[in-house]
Each structure stands twice: as structure tokens, then as C-alpha cells.
Amino acid sequence: MSHYFDRDIALKMLEAQLIAAGAPVRPQTLERLYAFYQLLEEGNKHANLTSISGWESVRDELIVRSFPLAHLLNSAQPGARLIDIGTGAGVPGLVIKIVYPHLEVALIDATRKKIDFLTAAIDALDLKEVTAIHARAEDLAHHQPYRESYDFAVARALGSLSEIAELLLPFVAVGGTAAALKTAGVDGEAAQAAFAASQMGGEPAVLFLVERQGMDTPGDGPADTLVTWRKATPTPERYPRRAGVPHKTPLAAPASHSTTAKVSGE
């Protein structure tokens, strides 16, 4: 079987997954997603970018699992601005830029080699209005033009929802949305993050359950959850806290806010 034939089939299946997710398929979308996969395989030989390799795994774990963001992005205006915090090898931010080329995208990661890979990939894919920045979110969020200036801040596999709320919402303009891609079963974690989100000026979380549509496990892959917070009011200047603190000491409601029943002393 020729290489060309394999690739042709691969692109057809990917197209079906994009359509199933409700995401648009434009000229170049499929070619670019496949080229991203090839760049990732090549880049992974030189630097440890992701543990995921092989077309089907990259497709299902990195590319397709970014598609639930279509819920948010299908109605985004041209030129809307999106920032991906802890993007790693470009997930979901670079995948999103390929599917929604009219968005202006910033990819943030604290690891230099990942940013170097992304900078080269952006160039190779001939994408405009997308930039990769080596920084920690806790630092960058205190600087213009980043603070409170994005329509969307997104993340996957960055940490707990409390940590994610503290790292994402300071980047979001009032009226914009922060969104985290998580696996299923995050209701408890979302409840724990309610305090952090409200401190950042976020409204209560809205959760979308997403069936996974892996071609290898038709129909019954575990569901993912898209957790979103709309930003209602500006984030106080003291947030996010210093680098490392949101991870080490996630924000939690003070004891007086706790819903745990108190036993009166007898």
C-alpha cells in the first residue's frame, strides 16, 4: 500500500471526526492537521514534546480531543483573540488555530523546547496571527498586552480546575470565556473550583459533556467535559498569585463559606 493511499484514508477519517464534532472543514484544514502530526513526530525525535505518537493516537488524543472547543468557537468573530495556557506541543491552541484560522492565537508554555518547536511549526504550516511565547502564566498575566485582553483562554491537562481558573481568567476580558478540556467526572472538582473562579471575576461554571468519537473504539470511548466560565467582572490585581502558588495552594473557600456541617461543642 503506498504512503499516499494511507494518508488519503487518514484525512477522510479525520474529516468525519471534524464534522461529527460540529467543527468546520475548510480548504487546507485536513492537510495542515496532518502536517502538524508529521512535524510532531519529527520534533519528538529531538525533544520530548509529548508521549503520544503514531497517527491514530495523535489524531484521537491530541487533535480530536481539542474539537469540543467548537462549542465555543463556531460563533467567534474573525479576529477574536484566544490564549492557550500550558499548550505543550500545541494542544489545544495550535490545533484550534488550524481549524479556526481567523482567530488570533497566543500559545504559552513554561518549557523552552516546546515553544521552540511551536515557533518552527507555525512557520512550517505558514500560519499567520499566531505566536508562541515562553513564559509562566502567573507572570505573563500581570503584563499588558496580555492581562484581561482575550476573548477566550483555554487549557488542557494544566492542573486542577481551581488552578486553571486562577491561571486562565486573569487573561480574559470581561464578557469573554475561560475553558478547560477535562476528562469526565469533574463535578466535584468544578464545585471545589467555584470559589477560585468567583475570586477571578468568573460566573459559575457551565459543563458540556462530550462523547468521544475515537474511530478505534466506536461509540463508547469515555466522555470528556468542557468546563467554561464566563468572565463577569475584572480580576483583582493580586491574582494570579506568584509562580507555583496556584498549583501548591489552590484557592479554597474560607471555612466560614464551607458547606460542611459544623458540630457544635457539647
Ligand code: SAH
Ligand atoms: N496542553 C498540552 C500539554 C499539557 S502538559 C496537552 O494537553 O497535551 C502541561 C504543560 O503546561 C507543560 O508543557 C508545562 O510546561 C506547562 N505549564 C505548566 N504550568 C505552567 C504555567 N504556570 N505557565 C505556563 N505553562 C505551564
